[in-house]
Amino acid sequence: xxxxxxxxxxxxxxxxxxxxxxxxxxxxxxxxxxxxxxxxxxxxxxxxxxxxxxxxxxxxxxxxxxxxxxxxxxxxxxxxxxxxxxxxxxxxxxxxxxxxxxxxxxxxxxxxxxxxxxxxxxxxxxxxxxxxxxxxxxxxxxxxxxxxxxxxxxxxxxxxxxxxxxxxxxxxxxxxxxxxxxxxxxxxxxxxxxxxxxxxxxxxxxxxxxxxxxxxxxxxxxxxxxxxxxxxxxxxxxxxxxxxxxxxxxxxxxxxxxxxxxxxxxxxxxxxxxxxxxxxxxxxxxxxxxxxxxxxxxxxxxxxxxxxxxxxxxxxxxxxxxxxxxxxxxxx
Numbered sequence: 018x019x020x021x022x023x024x025x026x027x028x029x030x031x032x033x034x035x036x037x038x039x040x041x042x043x044x045x046x047x048x049x050x051x052x053x054x055x056x057x058x059x060x061x062x063x064x065x066x067x068x069x070x071x072x073x074x075x076x077x078x079x080x081x082x083x084x085x086x087x088x089x090x091x092x093x094x095x096x097x098x099x100x101x102x103x104x105x106x107x108x109x110x111x112x113x114x115x116x117x118x119x120x121x122x123x124x125x126x127x128x129x130x131x132x133x134x135x136x137x138x139x140x141x142x143x144x145x146x147x148x149x150x151x152x153x154x155x156x157x158x159x160x161x162x163x164x165x166x167x168x169x170x171x172x173x174x175x176x177x178x179x180x181x182x183x184x185x186x187x188x189x190x191x192x193x194x195x196x197x198x199x200x201x202x203x204x205x206x207x208x209x210x211x212x213x214x215x216x217x218x219x220x221x222x223x224x225x226x227x228x229x230x231x232x233x234x235x236x237x238x239x240x241x242x243x244x245x246x247x248x249x250x251x252x253x254x255x256x257x258x259x260x261x262x263x264x265x266x267x268x269x270x271x272x273x274x275x276x277x278x279x280x281x282x283x284x285x286x287x288x289x290x291x292x293x294x295x296x297x298x299x300x301x302x303x304x305x306x307x308x309x310x311x312x313x314x315x316x317x318x319x320x321x322x323x324x325x326x327x328x329x330x331x332x333x334x335x336x337x338x339x340x341x342x343x344x345x346x347x348x349x
Contacts, residue, residue: 101338107331109339110305112271114185115298116231117263117285119224141224142211144196144203152206155213155229157245158220166258167247173269173277177243180272184237192235195228205235223253227261239268259285263298270302278302293322297329309336 096104119141163169173180193202203211209232216225226248233242242264249261262285269278282299289295300315313336319329 095337095341096334098338098341101341104334104338107335109332109335112185112187113297113301113328114187114234114267115263115294115301116188116191116267117260117292117294119227119257119260121292122257122260141222142196142215142228144200144211148207148210152210153213154209155216155225155232155245156241157216157226157229157248159241159244161244161248161251164251166250166253168250168265168281169247171277171280173265173272173274174243174247177240180239180268180274182237182239182242182268182272184239185234185267185271186237188231189235192231205232208232220248221252223249223251223257223261226252227264230261230264234264234268239272242268256288259288259292259295262288263294266298266302270298270305273305275302275306279306291322293319293326296322297326300329300332304332304336309340312336 161167168174189205190202192208193205195208196203212225212228212232216222216229219225226245230242230245230249233239233245246261246265246268250258250265253261262281266278266282266285269275269281279299279302282295282302285292285295286299296315296319300312300319303309303312303315313333316329316333316336319326320333323329
């Protein structure tokens with residue numbers, strides 16, 4: 018089997034008291050605080066990076082551990098009910114927003130050619146020039162004709178103006194730090210303006226429309242975010258489509274459109290089975306659906322790719338304890 022080296026990073030920034038920096042925990046900066054409401058996971062090279070060598074292999078599909086009568090917890094690798102009471106609590110209902118950055122895919126796309134390289138967002142967006150004119154927002158083509166790539170057969174896409182999407186403001190700092198490898202953080206309005214200045218010159222760039230979608234995810238405008246993701250899906254080469262698909266899965270997850278979220282997250286895994294974020298995002302959707310056996314399988318495949326990824330470990334333990342405690346409450 019041919020080994021494929023990919024650069025993946027689990028990076029995050031300390032956002033506020035209401036956010037949990039999962040990557041900081043992964044990199045030994047201490048356990049997360051209790052009572053935090055949301056997780057933010059950014060898969061890109063940022064403040065904290067962990068390069069891993071992954072195999073582009075298919076993953077095991079064995080079922081989750083046996084949930085039957087009086088199991089031998091140690092032989093299954095599960096915590097005992099007593100151990101569950103002592104473990105740090107992880108709320109399975111918390112939302113873990115994920116975003117797969119273009120730079121994590123090691124690709125540069127210019128108006129003239131496509132080449133594989135080690136690049137950054139600053140290759141696509143001008144963060145250096147001072148902005149003089151009034152701010153504008155990065156709008157995509159809302160009237161792009163349907164194609165086999167735009168996924169208009171999905172309820173959440175065709176009815177995107179009517180979905181109940183609350184937004185992902187926890188991604189704001191990710192957006193503000195898109196140019197952080199060379200430039201200081203900028204305001205949300207400045208980043209949106211910079212994206213639009215190049216997007217209006219190149220509406221066929223799936224890279225720029227993917228970044229515009231991130232802007233609208235932060236702003237909480239699902240319809241405009243999906244407009245941009247349709248555009249990204251229409252123009253992106255097949256092996257890059259997992260970038261917009263993961264964003265789309267997060268929007269559907271937030272909007273409680275579980276079936277649509279499963280479809281697009283599964284497509285992302287099929288396109289790039291060696292990326293941690295794709296497995297982790299799919300697992301999160303199954304948790305929200307309370308499909309715990311499937312969720313555990315995808316968290317386990319996440320750990321096959323990156324064994325020390327703490328958020329996946331924590332969520333596996335949380336599922337195990339949830340099931341054990343639920344069974345215990347039902348016992349006579």
